[in-house]
Amino acid sequence: MSVxxxxxxxxxxxxxxxxxxxxxxxxxxxxxxxxxxxxxAQPPVVTGVVPAPAPLxxxxxxxxxxxxxxxxxxxxxxxxxxxxAKAAAAVQQxxxxxAGKELNSLPVRVYPCSDESAxxxxxxxxxxxxxxxxxxxxxxxxxxxxLAATGPVATPTLALNLVDDTRADQLYFFxxxxxxxxxxxxxxxxxxxxxxxxxxxxxxxxSKRLAQAFSDEWQREGGILQAGIIYDGDPTPLKDLSQxxxxxxxxxxxxxxxxxxxxxxxxxxxxxxTSQVFSGNTNTLTNYDLADVRFFDxxxxxxxxHPAVMIYPHVVPPMTPDLERLYALGIDAYRLLQVLYQHNPxxxxxxxxxxxxISRNGHVFQREGIFAIMRQGLGVPVEGKSRQ
Numbered sequence: 001m002s003v004x005x006x007x008x009x010x011x012x013x014x015x016x017x018x019x020x021x022x023x024x025x026x027x028x029x030x031x032x033x034x035x036x037x038x039x040x041a042q043p044p045v046v047t048g049v050v051p052a053p054a055p056l057x058x059x060x061x062x063x064x065x066x067x068x069x070x071x072x073x074x075x076x077x078x079x080x081x082x083x084x085a086k087a088a089a090a091v092q093q094x095x096x097x098x099a100g101k102e103l104n105s106l107p108v109r110v111y112p113c114s115d116e117s118a119x120x121x122x123x124x125x126x127x128x129x130x131x132x133x134x135x136x137x138x139x140x141x142x143x144x145x146x147l148a149a150t151g152p153v154a155t156p157t158l159a160l161n162l163v164d165d166t167r168a169d170q171l172y173f174f175x176x177x178x179x180x181x182x183x184x185x186x187x188x189x190x191x192x193x194x195x196x197x198x199x200x201x202x203x204x205x206x207s208k209r210l211a212q213a214f215s216d217e218w219q220r221e222g223g224i225l226q227a228g229i230i231y232d233g234d235p236t237p238l239k240d241l242s243q244x245x246x247x248x249x250x251x252x253x254x255x256x257x258x259x260x261x262x263x264x265x266x267x268x269x270x271x272x273x274t275s276q277v278f279s280g281n282t283n284t285l286t287n288y289d290l291a292d293v294r295f296f297d298x299x300x301x302x303x304x305x306h307p308a309v310m311i312y313p314h315v316v317p318p319m320t321p322d323l324e325r326l327y328a329l330g331i332d333a334y335r336l337l338q339v340l341y342q343h344n345p346x347x348x349x350x351x352x353x354x355x356x357x358i359s360r361n362g363h364v365f366q367r368e369g370i371f372a373i374m375r376q377g378l379g380v381p382v383e384g385k386s387r388q
Contacts, residue, residue: 003087003140003326004161004177023158052295067130070220072107073099073337074127076120076137079112079138088112088139090323092158092298094330095136097313102338106133116143121150128155134159134341136333144173158332158365167363174336174365175351176329176355178206179213181296181369185250186217188294188371189272195246196224200238202257203230210252218250234244238264248272251293255279259289267292275301275369280321284377295379296369302381303370308354328354336365 075095077088078195092110099108111127113119116138126146127135135157138144144159153171161175189197197218201207211228219225229237231253241249243266251258258277265271275297277290299306301324312331318324332353339348351358356367372379 021297069131071133072109074132074135075110078116080114090326093331094327095334098331098334116140117146158337172363182210184296185272186214190221194248197248198226199228199250201252204356210235214250232329287377288376293374298355
């Protein structure tokens with residue numbers, strides 16, 4: 001499973017997250033330093049946007065525990081996990097990239113672990129003893145649940161995943177759950193004046209979660225939910241979908257299955273999906289099969305001229321879209337943690353982030369993605385007032 005409980009297979013056969021054990025212990029990063037390399041062996045070099053500065057050699061830093069306690073920002077990640085190391089490394093790179101743009105800020109110390117569910121409580125206490133005044137992490141859902149179960153949290157802490165929990169302390173949550181985009185798709189289709197929807201799924205665990213999230217929101221918005229279709233390789237039910245005005249389809253599928261399904265749906269029917277179907281604007285030939293599919297994703301992948309996107313350095317060569325999204329999560333996580341540490345949310349939120357427009361609902365930071373449509377193999381942002 002992925003850090004958000006979806007998108008990747010079980011730990012025995014991971015696809016988007018592969019083993020990349022990190023041998024380096026926690027490090028301290030000066031606030032004005034350029035982006036440092038990921039702890040994984042031979043990571044991508046991170047450079048500035050325009051122009052790209054020459055990469056600088058990383059300076060060896062003392063291991064955590066050998067330096068005296070001092071005020072700092074702690075970043076807790078499963079960098080030594082055989083399953084989540086690559087995802088954690090992407091978040092770390094984004095977090096440090098944002099820290100490198102912040103002048104006169106506290107240094108960042110990175111605290112790696114292997115199994116967040118078993119180690120996170122001790123690691124969190126270790127960071128506090130070392131002087132942490134603000135903490136980001138853990139990353140996995142199990143890790144966040146373990147930390148949340150320890151009781152009230154007194155230090156500003158931004159967990160990088162979501163759990164069902166009501167808090168009255170200093171523990172906040174921010175993540176990239178795909179269900180959020182499914183709900184936004186339902187809201188957008190309602191705004192477009194569509195009256196009924198058919199959910200086409202593949203029966204995978206992720207597909208079921210997306211289908212449920214869309215269906216719940218669609219019915220909450222007053223829409224008519226038609227009988228769902230589970231695609232098993234037979235396109236006949238797709239060809240028989242109603243083309244009456246006001247009908248729509250929500251595609252709850254992974255990219256490979258979505259590309260198989262879309263051509264069988266009549267082009268007159270509006271089709272909605274999530275970022276799960278979008279593999280980036282570098283795969284235009286592959287994306288052609290997704291013609292006119294509407295979906296939500298983040299400015300980091302859709303709007304290179306977005307003001308916030310232009311500020312922060314990009315990894316060269318680019319990572320996979322899934323890892324790019326986690327890199328962007330790291331950038332916005334650092335920015336949100338600054339908001340919590342400085343106790344100034346009213347003057348900063350909503351935040352125009354690289355992952356989307358971010359607001360806060362209680363102790364959860366909510367992200368509104370960019371609405372886009374597939375045109376000629378490219379994901380093209382749609383104007384906010386459009387009724388597509």
